[in-house]
Amino acid sequence: MxxxxxxxxxxxxxxxxxxxxEMILEDLKTNxxxxxxxxxxxxxxxxxLHIGHAKSICxxxxxxxxxxxxxxxxxxxxxxxKEELEYxxxxxxxxxxxxxxWEDRLFYASDYFDQxxxxxxxxxxxGKAFVCDLSxxxxxxxxxxxxxxxxxxxYRDRAIEENLDLFGRMKAGEFPxxxxxLRAKVxxxxxxxxxxxxxxxxxxxxxxxRTGDKWCIYPMYDFAHGQSDSIEGITHSxxxxxxxxxxPLYDWYLNALxxxxxxxxxxxxxxxxxxxxxxxxxxxxxxxxxxxxxxDPRMPTISGIRRRGYTxxxxxxxxxxVGVSKTxxxxxxxxxxxxxxxxxxxxxxxxxxxxxxxxxVIENYPEGQVEEMEAVNNPxxxxxxxxxxxxxxxxxxxxxxxREDPPKQYYRLAPxxxxxxxxxxxxxxxxVVKDEATGEVLELRCTYDPATRGGNSPPDGRxxxxxxxxxxxxxxxxxxxxxxxxxxxxxxxxxEEGREFxxxxxxxxxxxxxxxxxxxALAGAAAGSRYQFERLGxxxxxxxxxxxxxxxxxxxxxxxxxxxxxxSLKESR
RNA sequence: UGGGAGGUCGUCUAACGGUAAGACCGCAGACUCUGGAUCUGCUUAUCGGGGUUCGAGUCCCUGCCUCCCAGCCA
Numbered sequence: 001m002x003x004x005x006x007x008x009x010x011x012x013x014x015x016x017x018x019x020x021x022e023m024i025l026e027d028l029k030t031n032x033x034x035x036x037x038x039x040x041x042x043x044x045x046x047x048x049l050h051i052g053h054a055k056s057i058c059x060x061x062x063x064x065x066x067x068x069x070x071x072x073x074x075x076x077x078x079x080x081x082k083e084e085l086e087y088x089x090x091x092x093x094x095x096x097x098x099x100x101x102w103e104d105r106l107f108y109a110s111d112y113f114d115q116x117x118x119x120x121x122x123x124x125x126x127g128k129a130f131v132c133d134l135s136x137x138x139x140x141x142x143x144x145x146x147x148x149x150x151x152x153x154x155y156r157d158r159a160i161e162e163n164l165d166l167f168g169r170m171k172a173g174e175f176p177x178x179x180x181x182l183r184a185k186v187x188x189x190x191x192x193x194x195x196x197x198x199x200x201x202x203x204x205x206x207x208x209x210r211t212g213d214k215w216c217i218y219p220m221y222d223f224a225h226g227q228s229d230s231i232e233g234i235t236h237s238x239x240x241x242x243x244x245x246x247x248p249l250y251d252w253y254l255n256a257l258x259x260x261x262x263x264x265x266x267x268x269x270x271x272x273x274x275x276x277x278x279x280x281x282x283x284x285x286x287x288x289x290x291x292x293x294x295x296d297p298r299m300p301t302i303s304g305i306r307r308r309g310y311t312x313x314x315x316x317x318x319x320x321x322v323g324v325s326k327t328x329x330x331x332x333x334x335x336x337x338x339x340x341x342x343x344x345x346x347x348x349x350x351x352x353x354x355x356x357x358x359x360x361v362i363e364n365y366p367e368g369q370v371e372e373m374e375a376v377n378n379p380x381x382x383x384x385x386x387x388x389x390x391x392x393x394x395x396x397x398x399x400x401x402x403r404e405d406p407p408k409q410y411y412r413l414a415p416x417x418x419x420x421x422x423x424x425x426x427x428x429x430x431x432v433v434k435d436e437a438t439g440e441v442l443e444l445r446c447t448y449d450p451a452t453r454g455g456n457s458p459p460d461g462r463x464x465x466x467x468x469x470x471x472x473x474x475x476x477x478x479x480x481x482x483x484x485x486x487x488x489x490x491x492x493x494x495x496e497e498g499r500e501f502x503x504x505x506x507x508x509x510x511x512x513x514x515x516x517x518x519x520x521a522l523a524g525a526a527a528g529s530r531y532q533f534e535r536l537g538x539x540x541x542x543x544x545x546x547x548x549x550x551x552x553x554x555x556x557x558x559x560x561x562x563x564x565x566x567x568s569l570k571e572s573r
Numbered sequence: 574u575g576g577g578a579g580g581u582c583g584u585c586u587a588a589c590g591g592u593a594a595g596a597c598c599g600c601a602g603a604c605u606c607u608g609g610a611u612c613u614g615c616u617u618a619u620c621g622g623g624g625u626u627c628g629a630g631u632c633c634c635u636g637c638c639u640c641c642c643a644g645c646c647a
Binding site (some may be wrong): 242 | 576584597598639642647
């Protein structure tokens, strides 16, 4: 039994069932694998995990948990040229962070190199594999095309003894890279190109991150994956749609070897609007410096969205909601944002922060006086309690919460108008101080009503249409706040004919705000701590924060009804 | 023009021959010391054409469209 979810793991939202679960249920019913369910998540350590991998992780670990089975973490490290220890470490960190546990079952395909080699020898002895001297270009030429069959390699009928000798010498390092390959004898006329005598081993004089220089021949994915599954006793080998064509080969190797034979099942990989999710493209973004690294908060990588402030539970719930099928579709980014808001709404402490400060002097408030106002920490969670927030004569409010000439349906502050300061007082704007030269609003002069202390309605029953947030100027903590927009301007980056995906990059995906004003308690916010800045959105303290200077990332904005109204107002004009 | 897999609201997913459902998005309203959250209502879909059937999204035939495959990548 495994406990795939860490102790803090919550119950997931119940999601509709799907075909993979149905297949497992059927196998359980027929006792196909002795009632066992054993899956695995098999990343290649050649890049960082992203939100698409999260779907696969949740599926594999989730199914195992559901049926009281196990799920392994296995690195598919058969290509030393692309793989690195840094990636292995990041993947381990990310899967764990998502809330899953593989106990003692951390494996590597490279653990099986000796066994794989023996199996290759076995296939040679059975007359089912041969050493081929064709070059890469020649192999391609012999392979045929989509519509024409291929031709047999001239080396296909080599004697078994010669094959054995040559393969041994390949392993011994007698030949340079690319000089020969070991190929399976399947069928050069198969309409499935994967079956046209696929390469099993290639010569690569490259250092492997785990086996060092022990090997100079490495198995191909197809010759390693199924057997690795078999060795681990996997029952259901879940992979993405593009491997559908490989299943016949997966089955062929396992049958030829006569070993435990898992069921490969293919499902649709995740696609997200305004996002790229291919390792090649993500690598490009990192290497060309379009982003600051794999963990740039604009990246769809697990490490990126973690830094951005996304929660494991929010991501898991998202994965449950997107479903599993064989339809190649694209999920709207809004669904991800919804899942994150849903979780953060329940868990994030509320706090007041002013991003674009406008100074307000409350003329009738006693100079030098400070009051501690009681504020609710989380209206969704009474147990979160309350806190005290200092209030004084000079405060900051959001520039956007004041309009000199308010449009219709705008009911925040304006000359002569009254609003509520959350948890504090009603204030009325009595005058506006402007820069004579530029016309810029420098400061507001207001009056407050002492009868509204705590933000309560006054005895006369007077109402205000709006409540705004504020921070006491003398007590505020200064902060840097980073606002993010989508990394791309198009839903489907790079989809347009002849256009590089990088030309769809959003030049405004990052906006850095300095001089933001926070409630004093946030001065020393720990990196990774999440808050809701009231009326603005969810924010997460960045590791760049220093003791005197917190840095916050906006995880996701709150739903903004006024912004919508304003937008439609502008459009209808 | 070979093979494989798909096609249900704008998006994703359900309906297992018997009233096409849910979520997200959008729109409208209620409520509110967050224009947040919550609640209510509304709009919108079975790729086309034939057939079988009392009854078809589902079964059959036939078109059309989309995705994947010609790495010694995974």
